[in-house]
Amino acid sequence: MKKILLVSALSVSLFACKQEAKENENKQEISPAVAEKIEKSQEDAIKVMPEEHASFAMKLNNRIFYVDPVGGAEKYNKLPQPDIIFVTDIHGDHMDAETLLALTQENSAIQIVCPKAVRKQLPEELRNRIVVMSNDEEKDFLGVHVKAMPMYNLREEAKDFHVKGRGNGYLFNVNDRKIYVSGDTEDIPEMRNLKDIDLAFVCMNLPYTMPVNSAADAVLDFKPKKVYPYHYRGKDGMSDVEQFENIVTTNNPEIEVEILDWY
Template identity: 50%
Template sequence: MKKKKLLVLLLIFSLSFACKDAKKSEKEIDSSTENVEETADAKKILKTKGDEIKIIPIEHATAVIEWGDVSIYIDPTGGPLAFKNLKTPDLILITDIHGDHFNKETLEALDVSKAKFVVPQTVADEMLNEFVGKLEVLANGSNIELNGISIEAVPMYNLREEAKDFHVKGRGNGYILTIDGQRIYFSGDTEDIPEMRSLKNIDKAFVCMNLPYTMTVESAASAVLDFKPKQVYPYHYRGRPDVSNVEIFKKLVDAGNQDIEVVQLDWYPNEDF
């Protein structure tokens, strides 16, 4: 009788462990498939958590964003050597007609065979004929989705009376790119306009600050403290003749809101600032 009781106890004990292991296996399976989504053709594919968004400063207002297999050139200037060893562009965003944003010689020299251009109308009007069929023209407030990326055109313009002719309202575009859930803002040439101050849920903000064409570091910091991006990248800070003091900008932002991270990239690698 004692042996039978012992055998029963051992059986119960082993079954309880088996149940635990089974539950553990089910949990592991659930965990491994929690990112699986149903596709249009009813097949299951593994949905990744998202590729890293890589920001590559080129010079002044020019940057490259790489996300998985997608490469985005922002205001490409500097000739083909500036983009040596980088992926050829899938998207090219141009903010304005000024030469530090729209450089025909650079565009002609790059391999843009697979690229779509996103531009304001003023840039489209001056675009090289060979690229006209590649253009998506956006006005302020309009948007488009390309290569899985939402692109919204937002205003960029001057406020100061002495600078109003540099960038008139409606001529150029700032851009908000939504990439894998992250909202990335490129200001283009602008001052601290109401449309910038009212931006929401920006993860990375690239904000210009140079005189006489855009705004002071004080104005840029004030706007950033209003719209509260998670990270702010000062760019486009070389002026004539002065270069804006990015350290002052950082101190102003840090003093106003330490939750905003100021990220300093090297936008002028060939110049001693």
């Protein structure tokens, strides 16, 4: 009996040793250089987190960038806390002082980047954290290079909605990748002349910004690798983003269109 128990104990011991050796071997398969590359890849990853309409968050350079948060801070409870916030324009679907106050009250380091017109309408409590950017101005934030882009209407009947110079779109450049956020605009030359865009958020709603055909035509001009239709709820309902996708991908299959859950 003792002999049998001894053999069993030896078998278990040998099995455990083999398992440990195998685990150690697997651990050694990932060299420090590969581990560093994996970590770097995770840091470089761009993650998009839509909230609603024009509001969303992005993970850039391992930091959380909010764009146009509105509707109450509780709407963002499921998202990571912001490291910085960008506001595009003065309208209520882009700028909400109460939401900005609530999102930033516990962290005095959070900056709010916005055009001058937005700053004028925000309360005194937020003034010490505001950074104003004008069209074509460039700054660096948290390791990300940002350019404020023009956004305005072209159609005669819509020119008063968004006048040139008041609001900002934004162009983010991080780890050799460019992300364009259109803000409320039409298919302006500044959009059509963009180059080497990896990811674009493009608005399309009537009567406030532009029709689907114009948005698709502009995208076919500047050829982003990937485009997210956003801000597509208009006065009479939703714009036809499936039509937008069909126009773009039919004319240039290399452009990826992804329709996120905005509404």
